[in-house]
Amino acid sequence: MYNFEYNRPASLDDALKALSSGEEVKLMAGGQTLIPTLKQRLAQPSKVVDLSGIAELKGITVEGNAVVIGAMTTHATVAASAEVKAKIPALANLAHGIGDPQVRNRGTLGGSISNNDPAADYPAALMALGATVHTNKRQLAAEDFFAGMFTTALEEDEILTKVSFPVPEKAAYAKFAQPASRYALVGVFVAKTSGGVRVAVTGAGEDGVFRVSDFEAALSKNFAASALDGITVPADGLNTDIHGAADYRAHLIGVMAKRAVQAAG
Amino acid sequence: MAISVSMTVNGKTVSGDVEARTLLVQFLREQLQLTGTHVGCDTSQCGACVVHIDGESVKSCTVLAAQVNGTSVTTIEGLANNGTLHPMQEAFREHHGLQCGFCTPGMVMSAIDLVKTHPKPDEHTIREWLEGNICRCTGYHNIVKAIKAGAEKMSAA
Structure with a gap:
């Protein structure tokens, strides 16, 4: 790992100042992706700004019909949260299935979605639940936030602060985990909301998370696994790698979507 | 540029100078000579480097020493009490x-x-x-x- 300057601000304002210092700055949340990336020299920032000292970026609250989670809240905290378990148990389950216990103790919601790994779990939850991403200067719908593989709408001088998840009528996440990494080979989040059913897929798309409108239309009419019989997802635009070919992933999307619908009850 | 860190390790206050890129496991093994914490994969997969930071288990190969400034760290060496195993x-x-x-x-x-x-x-x-x-x-x-x-x-x- 090349050396860098390390900075741990105690407030969002100080973090923004550090971010606009003109150097090549990387923000660090839990570091569970960034530190391995630095070790491999895939990133060589001159300065790392550690956000872990900023109290206002942590915590979980229920505001109206939404669960609001601070960007620096760890996966372990989300998984164990009584509020999340009561309001959106599917989200607690999703957090519980990320990585391993030690990664969940450090890794954060904000870090995960800012990195937007195409196989990360959280992007599927944000897209299916119709979450709103809050930054220091604006609010974005999940759809407008995720902008392709490892890419988001976040600007150079912008810090993600929290995510607001509307509480669905019911929801579930079903993941076919890659056995070694526990990343999603295919993960499908299904949410039944007052505005209809939303289905989001992670792990499969070349451009990261995406929704499946054919599944949504069928499930909005009849929220049952059998409603998906005969509807296939095209393999175009899906990933092929050593773990699975695009057509295999396309098949898995249907299987995992049915499992999610069944789990949602 | 050296960073001064100070923390409690196995109940004792320790301090030292590290580089920003120094991993917690390097600080424990190379500066504090606490070699019970192992480096297996160095890619946060294997868990040979697990220690506790403020009571929570973490992979010390994926945490910077600078990040744990001011915390309480427990390693395998800190478990036994006066020669009696945990x-x-x-x-x-x-x-x-x-x-x-x-x-x-x-x-x-x-x-x-x-x-x-x-x-x-x-x-x-x-x-x-x-x-x-x-x-x-x-x-x-x-x-x-x-x-x-x-x-x-x-x-x-």
Whole structure:
């Protein structure tokens, strides 16, 4: 790992100042992706700004019909949260299935979605639940936030602060985990909301998370696994790698979507 | 540029100068000579480097030393009390929960964190919790037995 300057601000304002210092700055949340990336020299920032000292970026609250989670809240905290378990148990389950216990103790919601790994779990939850991403200067719908593989709408001088998840009528996440990494080979989040059913897929798309409108239309009419019989997802635009070919992933999307619908009850 | 860090390690206050890129595991092993914490994979997969930061298990190969400034760190060396093994260590010995022993420090540290939230974990819970700890001797059977017994001992203590 090349050396860098390390900075741990105690407030969002100080973090923004550090971010606009003109150097090549990387923000660090839990570091569970960034530190391995630095070790491999895939990133060589001159300065790392550690956000872990900023109290206002942590915590979980229920505001109206939404669960609001601070960007620096760890996966372990989300998984164990009584509020999340009561309001959106599917989200607690999703957090519980990320990585391993030690990664969940450090890794954060904000870090995960800012990195937007195409196989990360959280992007599927944000897209299916119709979450709103809050930054220091604006609010974005999940759809407008995720902008392709490892890419988001976040600007150079912008810090993600929290995510607001509307509480669905019911929801579930079903993941076919890659056995070694526990990343999603295919993960499908299904949410039944007052505005209809939303289905989001992670792990499969070349451009990261995406929704499946054919599944949504069928499930909005009849929220049952059998409603998906005969509807296939095209393999175009899906990933092929050593773990699975695009057509295999396309098949898995249907299987995992049915499992999610069944789990949602 | 050196960064001064100060923290509690196994109950003692320690301080030192590190580089920003110094990993916690390097600080523990190379500066504090606490070589019980192992580096297996160095890619946050294997769990041989698990230590506790303020009571939570983490992979010390994926945490910067600078990040733990001001915290309390516990390593495998901090478990025994005046020569008496921690109940979890004792259980690993009793149930032969190790073969080559390389993964053992991480297994023990991880197991103790599990018992914090699951005082009497069943086999499934233990196996699921060990997701992030790899034993390349594949001695999981006795590791699971040891953790079950160690948890019972800890809860009884």
